[in-house]
Amino acid sequence: MLVQEIKVDKDLTRETLDILQKFTSQIPEHYFGIDRVIFLDSVIKEISIEETRTLNNFVNYLLKLMLDQEASDLELGGFGSDGYVWLRIYGAKNTVSELPRLTFDGSAILILNIITEKQRALLLKNRNLDFSYSFDENKGISQGISFSEDKIRFRADAYFDVDTLALNFRSILPKLRKLDNLGFHPNLIRMLSFNYIKQGLVLVTGVTGTGKSTTLDAIIDWHNHNVNAHVVTIASPLEYVHKSNKCLIRQREVGKDVLTFRDGVIQSLRQDLDIMIIGEMRDADTIIAALEVTDTGHKVFSTLHTSSTVESIDRIIAEVNESEQTRVRHRLADVLTAVISQKLVPDLKGQLTLAKEVLIVTPSVRAAIKNNNSDEIYMMINQAADLGMITMEHDLKILYQSKKITYDTALKYANNKTLFKQITGHSL
Numbered sequence: 001m002l003v004q005e006i007k008v009d010k011d012l013t014r015e016t017l018d019i020l021q022k023f024t025s026q027i028p029e030h031y032f033g034i035d036r037v038i039f040l041d042s043v044i045k046e047i048s049i050e051e052t053r054t055l056n057n058f059v060n061y062l063l064k065l066m067l068d069q070e071a072s073d074l075e076l077g078g079f080g081s082d083g084y085v086w087l088r089i090y091g092a093k094n095t096v097s098e099l100p101r102l103t104f105d106g107s108a109i110l111i112l113n114i115i116t117e118k119q120r121a122l123l124l125k126n127r128n129l130d131f132s133y134s135f136d137e138n139k140g141i142s143q144g145i146s147f148s149e150d151k152i153r154f155r156a157d158a159y160f161d162v163d164t165l166a167l168n169f170r171s172i173l174p175k176l177r178k179l180d181n182l183g184f185h186p187n188l189i190r191m192l193s194f195n196y197i198k199q200g201l202v203l204v205t206g207v208t209g210t211g212k213s214t215t216l217d218a219i220i221d222w223h224n225h226n227v228n229a230h231v232v233t234i235a236s237p238l239e240y241v242h243k244s245n246k247c248l249i250r251q252r253e254v255g256k257d258v259l260t261f262r263d264g265v266i267q268s269l270r271q272d273l274d275i276m277i278i279g280e281m282r283d284a285d286t287i288i289a290a291l292e293v294t295d296t297g298h299k300v301f302s303t304l305h306t307s308s309t310v311e312s313i314d315r316i317i318a319e320v321n322e323s324e325q326t327r328v329r330h331r332l333a334d335v336l337t338a339v340i341s342q343k344l345v346p347d348l349k350g351q352l353t354l355a356k357e358v359l360i361v362t363p364s365v366r367a368a369i370k371n372n373n374s375d376e377i378y379m380m381i382n383q384a385a386d387l388g389m390i391t392m393e394h395d396l397k398i399l400y401q402s403k404k405i406t407y408d409t410a411l412k413y414a415n416n417k418t419l420f421k422q423i424t425g426h427s428l
Contacts, residue, residue, distance in 0.1 A: 003069045003089060006098040009061055013100060016058040019051050020106035027105060033163035037108050041120050044112050055113045060135045063154065063169060065096070071171065072209065077107030078159075078166025088209075091346050108165040111158055122255075129158045132237040132253065133169070155239050170209075172239045177214055179222040184340075185388030188358055191338045192219055192301075194227045194275055199297045200337035201290065205304045205312045210342045211354065212303040213239055216277060219301055223247055223275060230272055234264035235279035247275075254279075265289040269296060278302035284320045291328070294335040308392065308415050309339040309359035310377050313369060333369035336361045341392065345413050347404050355399060355413060357381070357392035393420040400424065 023043055027036050047055070066074045066087060075086035075093075083101030086093055102110070112120055115131060123129040134153045153172040158165065179189065190196045202219075204212045217240045220231060224247045231247045236254035243249070250271070251257075258264040261278060262285045268276055281287050281302045294300050306312040313332065320328045341357040359365065359381055368376045381389045396410040397420070407426070414420035 002094075002096075006065060006069075006096065008098055012054070012058055012061055015054050016110075017100065017106070019047070019054060020102070020109055023047065023109055024103060024105040034160065036105060037112075037160075037163075037165050038124060040105065040108050041112055041124060044109070044120070047113065052113060055110055056135075059110055059114055062099075063135070063152070065099075066169065067152070067171065073171070074169040076167045076169070077102070077104065077111055077164065078161030079104065079164045080161050081107070081166065083107075090351055091344070104164040107167075111165050111167045115158070123158055127160050130237050130255070131156050131158070132239065153239065153241070155237055173214060173217075176221045176240065177218050179218040182215065182218060182354060183356070185358070185390075187388035188338060188340075188360065189222075191360055191388075192222075194223055194229050194299050197299065197337060198274075199294060199299050199335070201294045201332075201335045202299075202301045202337050203304055203312050203339045204301065204342065205306045205309070205339060206342040207305060207307055210344050212342060213279070215340065215342065216279075216301060216303065217242070220247075220249065220277060224249065229274035231275045231277065232264075232268045232271060232273045233277035233279070234258065234261055234268075235277075236261065261286040262289045265293055269293065273298060276300045280304070281316070281319075287316055287319055288324075288328070291331050291335060295331065300335075307341065307343075309341045309357050309381065310374050312339050312341065313374050313377070329372065330370055333361075333366045336366075336369070343392070343413050345396070345399065345405055346409055347399075348406065353399060353404055355392060355395050356390070357395065357415075358388060358390050360384070360387050360389050362387070392416075393423060396420065397424055 026043060027039055031039055062074060062085060069087055069089055071087040071089045073088040075081055083103065084095040085099050086095055114133065115129065119129055119131060132153060133156045134151045136151045155170040155172060157168045192202060204215050206212050220242055223229060223231060224242060224245045227246060229247050231249045233251045234254065238251055238253040241251065252264050254261055254264065258267065261282060265276065265278060265286065266289055276293050276298055278286065278290055278300065281290055281304055290300055290302055304312050304315055306315050316332055317325050317329050338361060339359040343355045344352040345355045347353040359377065365377055365380055368374060378391065381391050392415050396414055399405045400407055400410040411417055411420055
């Protein structure tokens with residue numbers, strides 16, 4: 001559902017379609033599938049500066065529409081799009097019928113035109129490319145790090161869909177959310193603070209699109225205004241760009257400033273860091289490297305794609321080789337400080353509100369992890385509200401009882417639906 005009426009820029013749209021037709025018409029008829037994309041990559045160099053500017057302006061125009069509609073994501077190209085531009089607005093994915101439908105080849109040119117020659121080579125080789133994108137409304141396209149507050153930043157992922165090129169844009173909030181406004185218990189904020197605990201691992205977890213990066217940026221910003229420390233972030237891609245205040249903040253993008261997450265983590269040990277932010281613990285090598293950094297007495301924050309705190313612990317252990325699991329389980333128990341599991345839930349205002357599950361590692365939790373009794377941890381969370389812990393079910397109950405969300409919505413997002421019915425009295 002659109003937030004406001006879309007006004008199509010007819011002149012820019014017509015110019016863009018004419019340019020796309022000019023170059024897509026050059027594709028040999030016997031080229032199919034990815035060969036068409038490879039051919040388009042070869043003709044990108046023939047596009048004039050003026051034509052490039054027009055195509056860039058059209059992409060930026062789409063992104064401005066995205067922001068006007070308060071959408072979190074925009075989809076362009078690929079077989080599944082059926083030629084439409086798609087927006088995710090407050091959790092719901094819809095086509096934008098007011099915009100012209102684009103051919104697969106036309107969308108591919110728009111995508112190839114906003115990335116560099118080196119990035120195009122990586123995309124064709126790996127069939128995927130993560131990158132950051134920014135533009136100034138007055139100056140047009142500008143990839144990479146943005147130091148200007150006037151520039152709008154996006155996280156982008158280009159990929160192939162049934163041999164056709166597709167792209168996802170995700171909006172990066174221009175203004176940071178404050179940690180104090182996320183509804184966290186004061187004890188949890190103490191556990192997150194470098195002033196209170198100098199070392200340990202904190203995980204922010206959730207499925208894609210649940211605000212993990214937003215929470216990490218809020219944590220960085222809080223430290224930047226309250227702690228004198230050196231923060232090193234490793235991200236893919238780099239999203240919000242922080243300016244050093246009380247903290248010296250170094251931000252390294254995988255693929256540009258460092259080759260891999262693991263390389264960035266290991267190299268940070270030679271960079272006099274205090275706090276390490278790892279954008280995502282994607283594989284066993286990164287997990288082991290993160291544990292090594294915490295073992296050496298540093299504070300580490302990272303994310304995982306899991307839907308609960310207990311699942312996050314099990315996921316880390318299961319990710320490593322079976323022969324290493326006992327050792328990793330004990331190391332994780334020793335360094336883990338807290339786990340925050342997040343969901344973004346549709347509220348009664350048609351927007352999204354944060355629901356969370358919080359685990360703070362106590363001696364009992366630490367023993368349960370070491371003894372491979374992670375199934376006991378949920379009950380420990382349930383019984384430690386005074387420490388700032390809360391289950392997802394109880395946080396959803398609070399949101400429901402405070403009339404922020406409906407019962408059906410709360411039940412839909414509960415991890416344990418039977419328990420949620422019990423604690424809300426709906427199982428009777």
